[in-house]
Amino acid sequence: MNTDTPHATTLTGTRLGLADDLLTMLRTTTTEPRADEQLEALTLAVAADLPVLLWGEPGIGKTAALTRLAESLELPLTTVIASVHEPSDFSGLPIVGDDPEVRGVPMAPPRWAVELVRAGRGLLFLDELSTATPAVQAALLRVVLERRVGALRLPPGVRIVAAANPRASAADGWELSPPLANRFVHLHWVHDREVVVRGLGGVWPRAELPRLAPERLPEAVEFARRAVCGFLTLRPKLIHRLPNTETRRGGAWPSPRSWETALTLLAFATAASVSRDVLALLIRGAVGDGPGLELLAHLDRMDLPDPESLLADPAVADLPTRGDLRQAALDAVVAAVASRPQRERWDAAWAVLVRALETGTPDLLVAPASALAELRRDDWEVPESIDRLAGVVGLARRADLSVAGASR
Incomplete structure (x- = not known):
């Protein structure tokens, strides 16, 4: 019996129309300015035109974050699932022309690359990178480093962001090859309870490009170069250190390429006056946790006042407010006196x-x-x-001793 009567069709269409209306209402959200360190780090790296790789468990919200980022920056989003493509989809398909011996054999790019070039700008999202085969990862090297897809060169207005799941939670996952991994800024994406709850309520944090202070650009470049070059002069063994394990090679590690990335991020972070926590995410994401933390400690030492300047005019000595930096500055003053002991010093x-x-x-x-x-x-x-210090220092020392005795 045929039930496809006009009445049934109209009724079904109406019901689906209402369902579509409800889905539209559920998917309609707004954004608000909200402090979000990982989103701020992602946006700054995108502004610096550096490839970013988001690591996170499935369902953590990596794709949704990229969608909101593209909308906030008003960039068309092009999503390419790396794991379902062949190497030729990135290196290009050979097309034999009329006179290959003279003209050669051009490599035809895929449609998504042609559309990006035609648009002149966009956000290229390479998803599921850790489930792409080694052959596909090798083909992606040229896309990420040289911005070339076949015979096409992606325009400067195109930014590249990738996402990957840890191998333990990826379906048929592979470790990233060291050459590909070393080209990314690695950010570990985690969920924030308040962001998720408020976002499900219809309001997500807004991604905004960092506000670079024009007057600080020369200072930012000089500071970044002085900091990174000074650090590597002291720690030359960290210029290039390939990790021993396959897993760590698939993450952030120090090389001349990744130090250049760290220098760029430091310059952008300085010009934008981002927080130390955001800077730490970026630096560690470029060169790895160990070298990144050492560089951050080096930056702290660069901010310390000159002990000779403090000794020259103690009455107006400008000491750091942060406890660990203040302690280091005072220790440096004592060390300066010890190196040249004189009564007036x-x-x-x-x-x-x-x-x-x-x-x-x-x-x-x-x-x-x-x-x-x-x-x-x-x-x-x-x-x-000394009289002004004796009571305070003695009291502090007695307090330390009493705490130590109570803990025994």
């Missing part, structure tokens, strides 16, 4: 400690005060400034 160091007492917490003064006291020569009189 010893007195000035005590004045610096008094300045630290006036502008910060006293618990940081115990170690430098004790070390400075041990530098006293027999013919040096005790300065009056």
Whole structure:
């Protein structure tokens, strides 16, 4: 019996129309300015025209984040599932022309690449990178590094972001090849409870390009070059260090290429005045956790005041506010006196400690005060400034001893 009557068709169409209306309402969301460190790191790397690889478990929201990013930046999104493509889809298919001996054999690019070139701008999203075969990964090297697909060159307005699942949670997953992995900034994507809950309620964080201060651009370039070059001068063994295990080779590790990436990120982060946490995500994502943390510590040391400047005018000494940096600055003052012990320098160091007492917490003064006291020569009189420190330092020391005794 045929039930395809006009009435039945109209009724079904109406019901599906209502279902479509409901789906449209569910999929309609808005965005809001909201602090999101990983989204800020992703956006800055995209602005710096560096390929980014998002690592995260399935369903964590990597694809949704890229969709919102493209919408916020008003870039057309082109998604290519790497695992379902052949190497020729990235290197190009050979097309024999009329006179191959003279003209050669051109490599015809796929349609998605042609459309990107025609648009002149866009966000190329290479999804499921860790399930692509080694042959496909090899073909992707030229796309990521040279921005070439077959005979076409992707325009400067195209940015590249990829996503991958850890091998343990990827279907038929492969480790990334070291040459391909070393071309990306690796960001580990995790969910934020508040972001997810508010997003399911219809409001997601907005991705915005970093605001670069025009007057800071020369300073940012100079600082980034001085920081990275100075660090590698001190740690030359970190210029190139290929990890020992296959898994770690598929992530971020230091090489001249990735240090250039770190330098670029540091310049952009400085010009945009991003937070230290965002900078840490980017630097570690470029050269790996160990080298990245060492570079960040080197940046802290670069920010320390010159101990000789502090000794020259203790009354106006500008000490860091962060506890660990303040401790390092005070230790540097004591070390400077120890390297050239003179009565006036010893007195000035005590004045610096008094300045630290006036502008910060006293618990940081115990170690430098004790070390400075041990530098006293027999013919040096005790300065009056010590009286201001004696009670505070003694009280802090007694408190430390009582805490240590209570923990036994």
